Amino acid sequence: DTGVSQDPRHKITKRGQNVTFRCDPISEHNRLYWYRQTLGQGPEFLTYFQNEAQLEKSRLLSDRFSAERPKGSFSTLEIQRTEQGDSAMYLCASSTHLAGANVLTFGAGSRLTVL
Amino acid sequence: KNQVEQSPQSLIILEGKNCTLQCNYTVSPFSNLRWYKQDTGRGPVSLTIMTFSENTKSNGRYTATLDADTKQSSLHITASQLSDSASYICVVSRTGNQFYFGTGTSLTVIP
Numbered sequence: 011d012t013g014v015s016q017d018p019r020h021k022i023t024k025r026g027q028n029v030t031f032r033c034d035p036i037s038e039h040n041r042l043y044w045y046r047q048t049l050g051q052g053p054e055f056l057t058y059f060q061n062e063a064q065l066e067k068s069r070l071l072s073d074r075f076s077a078e079r080p081k082g083s084f085s086t087l088e089i090q091r092t093e094q095g096d097s098a099m100y101l102c103a104s105s106t107h108l109a110g111a112n113v114l115t116f117g118a119g120s121r122l123t124v125l
Numbered sequence: 126k127n128q129v130e131q132s133p134q135s136l137i138i139l140e141g142k143n144c145t146l147q148c149n150y151t152v153s154p155f156s157n158l159r160w161y162k163q164d165t166g167r168g169p170v171s172l173t174i175m176t177f178s179e180n181t182k183s184n185g186r187y188t189a190t191l192d193a194d195t196k197q198s199s200l201h202i203t204a205s206q207l208s209d210s211a212s213y214i215c216v217v218s219r220t221g222n223q224f225y226f227g228t229g230t231s232l233t234v235i236p
Contacts, residue, residue, distance in 0.1 A: 016168075043224075052214055052226040053169070101168055114159065114216065114224055116168040 014117035016102050022123045023092055030088045031120040035104030042085050043114070044077055045101040046070065053101055059085060092124045127152040129217050131227035138234055142205055146230045148198040148215035156218040160189055160200045163212045163229070172200070172213075205234045 015034040023029050035042050040061050045053035056075070058066045061082040071077075074092075079085040089096055099119045106113060129150045138144050150158070157176045161169035173182045173189040175198065182189050186209075188201045202209055215227040 014168075050231070052228040054226075055224075099166075113174070114218070115171070116161070118168040119166075121166065 014102055014104050014115055016100075016117035016120050018120060019118060020121045020123075022125065024125050025094060026091055028088065028090045029092060029122060030086055031100050031102075031122075032084060032086050033102030033104075033117060034084045035102070036106075036115060037083075039104035039106045039115070040082070041105045042079055043103045043105070044085070044087050045103065047099045047101055047119070048097075056087075056100075089122070092122075094124045097122055097124045127217075127219065127223075127225050129215055129225045129227040131213075131215050131230050133230060134228070135231040136233070138205055138232070140205060140207055140234050140236050143201065143203050144205060144232065146200045146202075146213050146215075146232070148200070148217075148227055150196050150198070150215070150217045150225070152196075152217040152219050152225050154220045155193065155196075156220045158189075158191060158198050159216045159218070160187070160198075161214045161216060163214055165211070169214055202232075205232075207234050207236065210234045 017032045042059045044056040047053045055068050056071050057077045059079040062079050074090045077087045099121050101119045102117045103114050132147045159174045160172045163169040172187050173184050175191040186203045191198045210233050212229040212231050214229045217225045
């Protein structure tokens, strides 16, 4: 297993365009998280899946954002009608509950630049 | 309110020197605490994880401590190297699979 994979690593788009990011978690992890991180700040929670069920969504996740995890494996995060304020690093993490110690493993992130 | 606070916000040290980063939290009930290193433009990478019963854990030149009574953790870096320049993020996990992030300490090691 190669850890959490994210694709693409970098995306530059024009304002108003749609973008989609993909995350492949560690195979035995049933929990998957999306975070957004802007320069100089810590990651901000966006949404969380347990298997294919989206159990929690942050108020940061406006109606232009949608996340899916259709088969409980990989996940996609789509941003419609992008705005310059969407420019950020989008981090995916996965976890599993092992012996009472939650383990959160991050991917390398997908950096979005909206022009 | 469940919060994680880190200090200092930024730190500049000379190569070869030691430094200590602090993390205070109010998260309850506590499950574990992790220190992550995040290089610029990369995802966070785990350095150490500490559970309630652990006081000290080392990973090479990194040593983390945890005082569960005072809800404080520290990350000590020994003999710093230029490659240690990064942001260090403290993440506290609450039982029930909730994670709380500090805003990080930006460390710059200069030659």
